[in-house]
């Protein structure tokens with residue numbers, strides 16, 4: 001363990017990615033510490049998306065709201081608008097709730113203990129461990145998909161995911177030490193993201209190769225093994241792009257539930273069978289000369305959606321009339337539908 005640990009940490013010293021929320025290993029050694037607000041924000045953004053996708057959002061957020069107090073004081077709909085495109089909008093609502101809690105109840109300071117971090121809105125076991133390790137150098141066991149993959153390969157774990165999760169967590173715990181916990185967590189993340197990748201891992205560049213059982217067995221990409229997944233159910237809906245000159249009719253979705261609180265196109269229900277032309281017209285939000293404009297596909301965590309898109313010029317009293325430049329504040333599924341209708 002100690003050999004692998006120090007090989008991976010030395011590799012990180014040379015190869016750490018330069019990330020806007022990160023304090024580089026040399027600076028950390030010189031005593032610099034990251035801003036817990038930036039670590040928290042980055043971890044929430046990175047929960048379901050990649051570093052390249054999240055980075056521009058991180059820059060925009062920290063420019064608009066450089067401190068937790070600034071984010072806590074922000075207008076909630078503005079924050080949701082800035083989050084559009086990152087997906088998983090319940091996270092954006094929890095982000096606002098968490099910022100307000102930390103600013104108002106905790107004097108603007110994030111807790112430095114994993115157990116206290118876990119009590120914050122939107123902070124689960126992974127995120128609590130990541131913030132404790134990265135922001136406060138606490139010896140927390142930070143296990144995400146990258147770390148699971150690295151452990152499954154180092155130890156050639158034959159149990160498939162998700163059953164292997166507890167075993168992989170225990171294996172990862174064996175490496176946690178009070179020496180450089182923040183760097184260790186980030187070293188494993190970087191190794192998983194840049195070397196020990198899901199397909200075609202770059203074993204030639206891997207500091208842990210001499211100790212890796214999957215490499216020794218000659219088939220690192222076979223790990224982690226995965227149980228066959230149940231197929232996602234499909235739902236069907238209709239979305240309506242109603243224009244009045246340069247303006248587009250939008251709605252604000254109800255605060256709770258899928259895409260809650262977000263600016264959106266008006267839609268029908270989303271159900272288990274497709275919508276016919278007649279049903280498309282009947283479910284429209286306003287009486288207008290609707291024309292079908294095609295359909296878009298979108299994959300959510302728990303289902304796939306086929307959305308028929310209809311387009312018309314007309315009026316509707318229930319609309320929030322917005323310029324086309326505001327369409328960017330909608331979740332991607334609606335942006336795709338609006339683009340289809342407006343460029344068709």
Ligand code: ADE
Pocket residue numbers: 019042043046051130134186189190
């Ligand atoms: N993925 C999740 N958190 C990360 C972090 N702090 N650095 C790099 N990749 C990450």
